[in-house]
Amino acid sequence: MRLAKKHDSSILEGDLTPMIDMTFQLIAFFMVLINFTQSESNDKVQLPDSELAKPPESVLENYRIIHLAEDGTAVMGTKQEHYKGLRTTLDLQYREIQYSGDEPALTTIVIRAHKNAKGGMVQELIQICQEAGFESFALRAEENVNSGFKYISPVPAGG
């Protein structure tokens, strides 16, 4: 009778190479896609979408971001208050920009308003910023991959 070849009594080891290959590929994938620009977003704000909202080709140099939630809460930097009380914060920002040698009128106020916020609130917020001395604004929207206009009026054409 022929006996099977007797192995050493050492521990059996699986081949780890494919698993390590895959794991490193996964790590590389997540490292490349990780987004460090979380500071520009706010959990309270869900942006409206637009088919023309494309990421800008040139990065804004001087800008301040105001998040406007559905209930009128505005977040600017570390300050969180109702948008009507934002004037003091804006005045501070204005002086800070002047102190740093930049032109406040050329500083863009990026408004990230919730899609269900009242349009009048955005208008008032712009007015408050104007009173503080800011002139340039950017309304931020989310890129809509499904192109086309969403609103179809219930009113029939010519009606």
Added chain:
Amino acid sequence: MKIRNADKAGEKIELQMTPMIDIVFQLLVFFIMTFKIVSMEGDFNIRMPAAAPQAAPPEQMEFPPMKLYLSADADGTLTGIQLNESQPTSFQALNQEIQKLVGTDGGPGARETAEIEIGFDYDLRYEFVIGAVTAVSGTKTTQGDVVKLIEKIRFNTPEAPE
């Protein structure tokens, strides 16, 4: 001469994989937990000085001044669009109306003087405002290129809610 370790020549050197795999899996878990799919964002630029902007004299204006008003019901849903004297029934119709007014075949700078003032009811939801801004500021060709229409957009002064 005595050869050192001659008896170990065929021995396999084994690396300790366990600590490396531990760290690698921790890194993997960290990246998976912090991963967030963020959609791309873009801006619509509007320039609004505090002093009411002076309209250019009619002879300098290539296009007539345009006024757009969006009406809303109590829920903030859009109920009507008024562009000068016409009433487009949708943002698509508004976009076509704007294309008729300012044209899409002009060369660079042809539409530089075109200006529009957008007004809307206080309660109108912001998504409709952005929809109107999208409709007046450009259009997408079938190839996916963006043709700009009106670049000078401003909002009227807000009216306090009743």
